[in-house]
Amino acid sequence: MRWQFGQTRSQAAERGEGAYPLPADAAHPSSVAASGAPIVEMRGITKRFGPVVANNHVDLTLREGEIHAVLGENGAGKTTLMNILSGMYQPDAGTILIRGRETKIATPADALRQGIGTVYQHFTLVPNLTVIENVALGAEPGFLLDLAAAERRLAQLLTDFELNASPHTEIRHLSLGQRQRVEIIKVLSRGSRVLLLDEPTSVLTPVEVEGLFAILRRLRANGVAVVLITHKLEEVLDVSDRVTILRQGRKIGEIGPEVISSGDRAAIRQRIVEMMFGGAPAEAPSASARASGAANGSTLLALQDVTALGDRGEVAVRGLSLELRAGEVFGIAGVDGNGQKELGEVIAGQRHVTRGRVILDGQDITNKGVAACSRLGIGYVTDDRLGEGCVPGMSVAENTVLKMVTRSPFSKGFWLNRGAIEAEARRLIGQFDVKTPSTATPITALSGGNIQKLLLARELAMNPRLLVCNKPTNGLDLKTAQFVLRTLREQADAGKAVLLISSELDELMQVSDRIGVIYNGQIVGIFERAAADLEAIGHLMLGGRERGVA
Amino acid sequence: MSGRERLRHAAVPFAVSLLAVFLACLGGGLFLELRGKDALHAYQVLIERGLGNPGQRTETLKQMAPLLIISGGLAIALRAGVWNIGIDGQFFVGALLCGIVVPELAGDVPRAIVILIGAIAGLVGGLLWAVVPGILRVRWGLNEIITTLMMNYVALNVTSWLVKGPVRDPERVAPETKQIPLSDRLPDIPGTSVHIGLLAGLLVVVLVGVLFRSTVLGYMFTALGRNRRAAIHAGLPVGRLTLLALLLSGAFAGLAGANDVMGVQGRFSGNWHPEYGFTAFALVYLARLNPFAIIPFAFFFSFLMVGGQSMPRRADVPTYYIGMLEGLMLIFFAATVALERLWSRATRRAPEDAPLAIGAASAAAPVSAESDAGDGAVSAPQNTALSAGETR
Numbered sequence: 001m002r003w004q005f006g007q008t009r010s011q012a013a014e015r016g017e018g019a020y021p022l023p024a025d026a027a028h029p030s031s032v033a034a035s036g037a038p039i040v041e042m043r044g045i046t047k048r049f050g051p052v053v054a055n056n057h058v059d060l061t062l063r064e065g066e067i068h069a070v071l072g073e074n075g076a077g078k079t080t081l082m083n084i085l086s087g088m089y090q091p092d093a094g095t096i097l098i099r100g101r102e103t104k105i106a107t108p109a110d111a112l113r114q115g116i117g118t119v120y121q122h123f124t125l126v127p128n129l130t131v132i133e134n135v136a137l138g139a140e141p142g143f144l145l146d147l148a149a150a151e152r153r154l155a156q157l158l159t160d161f162e163l164n165a166s167p168h169t170e171i172r173h174l175s176l177g178q179r180q181r182v183e184i185i186k187v188l189s190r191g192s193r194v195l196l197l198d199e200p201t202s203v204l205t206p207v208e209v210e211g212l213f214a215i216l217r218r219l220r221a222n223g224v225a226v227v228l229i230t231h232k233l234e235e236v237l238d239v240s241d242r243v244t245i246l247r248q249g250r251k252i253g254e255i256g257p258e259v260i261s262s263g264d265r266a267a268i269r270q271r272i273v274e275m276m277f278g279g280a281p282a283e284a285p286s287a288s289a290r291a292s293g294a295a296n297g298s299t300l301l302a303l304q305d306v307t308a309l310g311d312r313g314e315v316a317v318r319g320l321s322l323e324l325r326a327g328e329v330f331g332i333a334g335v336d337g338n339g340q341k342e343l344g345e346v347i348a349g350q351r352h353v354t355r356g357r358v359i360l361d362g363q364d365i366t367n368k369g370v371a372a373c374s375r376l377g378i379g380y381v382t383d384d385r386l387g388e389g390c391v392p393g394m395s396v397a398e399n400t401v402l403k404m405v406t407r408s409p410f411s412k413g414f415w416l417n418r419g420a421i422e423a424e425a426r427r428l429i430g431q432f433d434v435k436t437p438s439t440a441t442p443i444t445a446l447s448g449g450n451i452q453k454l455l456l457a458r459e460l461a462m463n464p465r466l467l468v469c470n471k472p473t474n475g476l477d478l479k480t481a482q483f484v485l486r487t488l489r490e491q492a493d494a495g496k497a498v499l500l501i502s503s504e505l506d507e508l509m510q511v512s513d514r515i516g517v518i519y520n521g522q523i524v525g526i527f528e529r530a531a532a533d534l535e536a537i538g539h540l541m542l543g544g545r546e547r548g549v550a
Numbered sequence: 551m552s553g554r555e556r557l558r559h560a561a562v563p564f565a566v567s568l569l570a571v572f573l574a575c576l577g578g579g580l581f582l583e584l585r586g587k588d589a590l591h592a593y594q595v596l597i598e599r600g601l602g603n604p605g606q607r608t609e610t611l612k613q614m615a616p617l618l619i620i621s622g623g624l625a626i627a628l629r630a631g632v633w634n635i636g637i638d639g640q641f642f643v644g645a646l647l648c649g650i651v652v653p654e655l656a657g658d659v660p661r662a663i664v665i666l667i668g669a670i671a672g673l674v675g676g677l678l679w680a681v682v683p684g685i686l687r688v689r690w691g692l693n694e695i696i697t698t699l700m701m702n703y704v705a706l707n708v709t710s711w712l713v714k715g716p717v718r719d720p721e722r723v724a725p726e727t728k729q730i731p732l733s734d735r736l737p738d739i740p741g742t743s744v745h746i747g748l749l750a751g752l753l754v755v756v757l758v759g760v761l762f763r764s765t766v767l768g769y770m771f772t773a774l775g776r777n778r779r780a781a782i783h784a785g786l787p788v789g790r791l792t793l794l795a796l797l798l799s800g801a802f803a804g805l806a807g808a809n810d811v812m813g814v815q816g817r818f819s820g821n822w823h824p825e826y827g828f829t830a831f832a833l834v835y836l837a838r839l840n841p842f843a844i845i846p847f848a849f850f851f852s853f854l855m856v857g858g859q860s861m862p863r864r865a866d867v868p869t870y871y872i873g874m875l876e877g878l879m880l881i882f883f884a885a886t887v888a889l890e891r892l893w894s895r896a897t898r899r900a901p902e903d904a905p906l907a908i909g910a911a912s913a914a915a916p917v918s919a920e921s922d923a924g925d926g927a928v929s930a931p932q933n934t935a936l937s938a939g940e941t942r
Contacts, residue, residue, distance in 0.1 A: 370785030
């Protein structure tokens with residue numbers, strides 16, 4: 001047993017060890033059973049936001065040495081429940097027991113003191129501080145910061161978590177997977193016995209997901225209670241001991257280790273899906289329904305030897321060439337940070353091309369800018385919904401026309417046509433089933449899935465010939481994700497070209513006609529879907545050599 | 551949104567600003583008491599001298615004109631996420647240009663034309679002074695906070711040199727431009743002794759209100775100010791909008807200068823240093839960047855300026871006490887906005903997946919994702935001002 005958790009800072013301090021409960025030789029009782037004693041019991045938790053009941057008498061028990069997944073659609077109340085446990089919100093009713101004692105968790109700092117640590121979906125590290133500085137931040141006692149001492153104390157944790165980076169690296173140079181590890185290290189270094197992870201895999205590549213799960217399993221072996229908040233069913237089944245399903249604020253059911261370990265994946269999956277959606281989910285477009293004859297369409301977009309720089313001036317797209325045909329979904333598979341985002345931005349006219357040409361239907365559109373590309377029929381759905389896709393503080397209706405505001409009928413010369421804007425927003429909300437109280441609601445009051453639907457609707461309303469989507473299903477529940485994918489497929493079937501950038505191979509396999517693998521700013525392989533081989537694609541994504549594929 | 555919600559939407563920010571004003575007066579009064587002065591007496595003097603008799607009320611109304619004009623322009627810049635700190639410089643250049651042009655025309659052409667040309671001179675002067683920071687910002691990404699601020703000193707010294715030399719009225723000893731004859735100054739609003747600058751100010755504020763309520767340009771300014779990256783993503787002409795916002799606010803500052811020259815001073819004088827810039831910032835923030843809310847706050851600040859002038863004699867409190875009050879108002883304003891945010895966060899429905907949970911999460915939180923809806927007033931310009939320079 002490498003680590004001993006569970007000391008509070010004060011206990012550690014009493015023993016003169018400073019703040020970090022780091023490897024103690026005293027063997028931790030390794031007899032922790034797969035399902036140990038309850039650490040946290042939430043009983044009858046109710047939380048209202050105005051008229052909305054986000055949590056309705058929810059019970060949740062977290063046990064030592066157990067990985068507990070909390071599943072539910074967007075809006076099911078998962079995040080609210082976790083925010084209550086992490087001290088962000090106070091429940092309106094219900095009690096929380098920590099090790100059998102009723103406890104009030106007043107603030108996130110309080111939660112940390114009680115041994116409950118949270119790793120948020122959006123990380124909270126300081127990008128231009130080093131790993132050590134980030135972990136030590138706020139944890140080092142006293143006025144003067146002794147980083148050398150902190151490093152000595154953290155050395156073991158850093159090795160154990162296989163960070164593969166010097167602790168003196170600035171966070172901004174780390175991959176998202178590495179940053180997540182730093183977050184976990186930071187929380188554990190404060191003695192957390194309960195680890196909450198909010199959508200931990202949404203930013204990770206498949207390999208990184210495996211790495212994360214390996215860590216979680218080791219934590220489980222050490223008796224930590226791990227909570228995974230997610231809607232990725234498959235992953236959950238891979239790693240969880242226990243699953244709790246929420247729907248519309250209520251706890252619908254719990255599946256314990258005895259069932260999970262029974263091994264009948266199909267039956268368990270079926271049961272969970274029923275509990276999550278109250279029925280079968282929207283059916284995925286079946287593979288056979290898609291004739292790949294469409295892929296014979298004419299070339300709509302050609303990139304010729306395109307080079308573009310990333311935000312920090314590094315070469316992100318490196319002499320990349322690519323042809324897109326009308327009527328096809330072209331999937332871009334790649335590990336995050338290999339130039340796929342920049343590729344999308346180049347096509348959308350949002351990023352400057354330093355070399356090479358971009359040609360749309362015979363017309364050179366290199367560096368024409370977003371507005372021109374948009375008028376020529378290129379739509380682009382960004383992966384950064386809140387940061388780039390919409391304007392916080394503006395209403396749903398105003399955000400709907402963000403890209404079309406200068407066009408008829410939304411403006412008449414100098415003047416806005418509020419009536420037309422309102423009508424368009426209503427039309428798109430209805431057509432895409434966007435859940436919002438009204439068109440005047442601030443966009444930030446919508447859930448991620450609904451914002452995503454609106455962003456997609458906004459592009460399609462402009463009737464583009466070519467649609468570029470960067471991770472359009474990121475963080476969405478199954479039903480919404482399927483809706484988005486189906487919509488993209490329909491666009492292609494209607495004769496348009498779709499470039500789908502995604503880190504999820506399953507979804508690329510589901511809708512693409514061809515899949516291109518991007519690595520280090522170049523397309524290193526293109527597969528016809530029928531001939532696509534997940535293993536070969538994965539190999540290329542990680543920088544392997546091309547293995548005899550066109 | 552229902553009518554009541556709409557009302558609440560408008561009333562809460564206003565109430566927050568009033569609370570800030572009240573707390574500032576309270577804090578300022580406490581300070582006076584600690585210094586051994588009679589705070590109640592001081593405020594009594596302030597009110598009497600600001601509003602006590604018709605003459606004082608007229609002064610207060612006259613003083614509103616430049617505040618309204620400047621604030622209207624500043625609201626455009628701040629809404630678009632552009633920090634124009636160069637109000638004072640633009641004001642001086644506009645005022646000087648007006649002071650040079652108008653006396654030359656006076657007497658030869660009808661008063662209406664003279665005033666029109668004077669106003670244009672003011673607009674052009676202020677606009678020109680904003681061109682350099684505007685181009686530096688848009689072409690090379692230089693932070694306009696620094697450049698506009700520095701341009702103030704350049705303006706101060708250049709106008710001062712001009713008025714001492716090349717454009718000085720040779721018949722006078724003091725560094726002044728030629729005097730504008732009374733017959734060519736701004737006429738009074740019929741039935742009052744307040745000159746028409748007040749109407750011009752109200753017109754500017756209303757126009758800016760219409761700009762944001764009903765025009766494409768106003769919409770684009772707001773989108774740019776609240777999320778610059780989204781504006782780039784949507785293909786809005788970000789560079790041109792930034793430049794235009796800066797130029798418009800500069801032009802209005804210059805127009806305010808022309809107003810003071812043609813309505814009050816009668817000439818540009820080297821000894822004349824009204825510093826409206828800071829007051830306008832306080833004013834526009836308290837009005838939450840809402841053009842229509844600028845009107846009552848302009849009245850209030852104008853009253854403070856007029857009443858404050860009598861405080862040294864009548865209450866033994868220096869005039870800069872008013873400046874201190876303005877500063878306190880901004881401080882309390884920031885504090886009450888924070889309270890308002892907490893309150894609305896506690897009462898609002900929190901959607902799943904919205905990044906409400908991030909900000910306060912950890913001591914190490916780098917930048918909290920700014921997701922609040924109703925209070926973009928303060929945060930929007932700050933966020934973007936810090937990240938000036940997105941040239942790709």
